[in-house]
Amino acid sequence: MNSTDEKAPGNEARLDRRNLLKLGLAGTAAALTSALPATAQAREDGIGVVKHDEFPMKISPDYKRFSEADTSFNRFTRAGKSFHRKPKPEENRPGYTSYDWALKVASKEIHNALINLTPAYQGTLPKVFKPAAFNPDFRFKDSAMAHAVIKRAARHFGADLVGITRHDPRWDYTHVREGKKYHKTEDVMGFVPKTVIVLGYEVDYETMRTAPSPLGDASQIDGYSRMSKTALQMVSFLSKLGFHAIGPGNGYGLTIPYAIAAGLGENSRMGLLVNHKYGPRLRLGKIYTDLELDEYYDKPTTFGVESFCKNCMHCADNCPSKSIPHDKEPSMGPPDDGQDWGFSNPGIRKWYVNCDTCLQYWSDSNTSCSSCVTTCPYNKPYFWHHRLIDKVNTILPGPLHKFMADMDLLHGYGQTFNTSAPAVFWDAKGREYDGFGG
Ligand code: SF4
Numbered sequence: 001m002n003s004t005d006e007k008a009p010g011n012e013a014r015l016d017r018r019n020l021l022k023l024g025l026a027g028t029a030a031a032l033t034s035a036l037p038a039t040a041q042a043r044e045d046g047i048g049v050v051k052h053d054e055f056p057m058k059i060s061p062d063y064k065r066f067s068e069a070d071t072s073f074n075r076f077t078r079a080g081k082s083f084h085r086k087p088k089p090e091e092n093r094p095g096y097t098s099y100d101w102a103l104k105v106a107s108k109e110i111h112n113a114l115i116n117l118t119p120a121y122q123g124t125l126p127k128v129f130k131p132a133a134f135n136p137d138f139r140f141k142d143s144a145m146a147h148a149v150i151k152r153a154a155r156h157f158g159a160d161l162v163g164i165t166r167h168d169p170r171w172d173y174t175h176v177r178e179g180k181k182y183h184k185t186e187d188v189m190g191f192v193p194k195t196v197i198v199l200g201y202e203v204d205y206e207t208m209r210t211a212p213s214p215l216g217d218a219s220q221i222d223g224y225s226r227m228s229k230t231a232l233q234m235v236s237f238l239s240k241l242g243f244h245a246i247g248p249g250n251g252y253g254l255t256i257p258y259a260i261a262a263g264l265g266e267n268s269r270m271g272l273l274v275n276h277k278y279g280p281r282l283r284l285g286k287i288y289t290d291l292e293l294d295e296y297y298d299k300p301t302t303f304g305v306e307s308f309c310k311n312c313m314h315c316a317d318n319c320p321s322k323s324i325p326h327d328k329e330p331s332m333g334p335p336d337d338g339q340d341w342g343f344s345n346p347g348i349r350k351w352y353v354n355c356d357t358c359l360q361y362w363s364d365s366n367t368s369c370s371s372c373v374t375t376c377p378y379n380k381p382y383f384w385h386h387r388l389i390d391k392v393n394t395i396l397p398g399p400l401h402k403f404m405a406d407m408d409l410l411h412g413y414g415q416t417f418n419t420s421a422p423a424v425f426w427d428a429k430g431r432e433y434d435g436f437g438g
């Protein structure tokens with residue numbers, strides 16, 4: 001069976017989930033019996049999954065740290081523009097009613113309450129928690145134990161994902177903002193960090209199906225509240241064991257490179273981290289500490305996202321502001337196309353997203369958009385057969401990735417501006433996903 005047969009008129013009825021599953025199983029068998037590509041042969045952790053000793057993206061020797069002042073959010077607001085204006089309920093528009101707006105605004109309350117301790121956003125300095133050990137003689141038995149204890153505690157406090165990596169000053173801003181002032185990052189850090197703990201929070205699948213909308217924003221923003229809560233508990237925990245710690249959320253530096261280094265996922269065409277379990281449906285925060293874990297750091301892990309992105313263009317096709325490029329290959333800087341790209345952090349091999357036009361769309365739509373997240377084939381509920389298909393994707397050759405991405409749309413995934421999704425979210429019975437049609 002080839003892609004032309006599958007797409008022929010009248011054949012759609014046969015493309016139900018069961019047939020897609022069969023296709024995945026057939027693809028697995030075929031791939032396993034044929035010669036595997038070199039990356040798959042180098043796997044250590046499952047089919048197509050590769051663990052790396054070094055950071056897995058090419059970085060130019062000329063790559064330079066930059067100030068938080070250069071980030072798109074700060075440039076946007078410095079230019080006198082704003083996004084996330086006042087709630088404007090539209091009672092007859094699904095996802096935009098008073099209760100959708102109320103959910104969005106209430107989602108931020110925990111973050112607001114903790115803003116002077118563990119802010120999730122740039123612009124406010126986190127409190128430095130100093131060592132306050134119950135027992136000054138306490139030492140972890142070894143770094144393996146420290147690694148395990150840190151991860152267990154972070155999950156206990158509410159993180160869905162935890163990765164631990166070495167502090168890498170390349171990813172820290174040179175200067176961080178406090179209100180309208182900028183400080184040298186090293187001057188306000190309060191200690192010399194050794195380790196960065198990266199925390200990930202799942203963003204609810206149902207609300208994201210409604211994006212772009214205030215309802216779609218609600219779980220993204222709730223992720224920041226959850227981040228602030230976990231960070232506060234974690235920095236307190238580390239302090240009581242005798243270490244310095246701060247929880248700046250997505251402030252003080254770039255969180256995605258730290259998340260990649262900590263093995264939480266891969267970069268993607270849309271510029272967001274794609275995790276093997278949640279896809280791009282994630283919020284990420286980080287904690288700096290002077291706890292040293294010697295060789296017990298997580299390793300970067302790739303599982304074929306870059307290869308898949310080369311042939312799937314869903315995010316670029318569906319971006320309402322055309323901010324995501326259609327270039328087949330990633331590059332070391334934004335395209336020389338006459339567009340104003342502002343500052344775009346060149347020197348890393350990736351797809352460059354125009355964050356200025358993205359933010360302008362946020363402002364115009366009064367939402368955080370997220371159409372790119374919603375439309376991504378990696379954005380799925382956690383069904384076992386979806387995971388199998390993701391595994392198959394890691395070893396299928398490139399042209400079949402386009403076919404798999406098209407299959408996703410055929411099965412009703414990846415829709416944006418979905419006006420029926422809010423009713424599903426607000427259904428009093430709720431909805432559970434069990435992988436068997438539920
Ligand atoms: S958030 Fe929306 S506007 Fe921004 S890159 Fe994604 S799809 Fe485009």
Ligand code: SF4
Nearest residue numbers: 268309312314315376
């Ligand atoms: S939508 Fe497709 S191209 Fe975009 S990030 Fe997801 S997999 Fe990659």
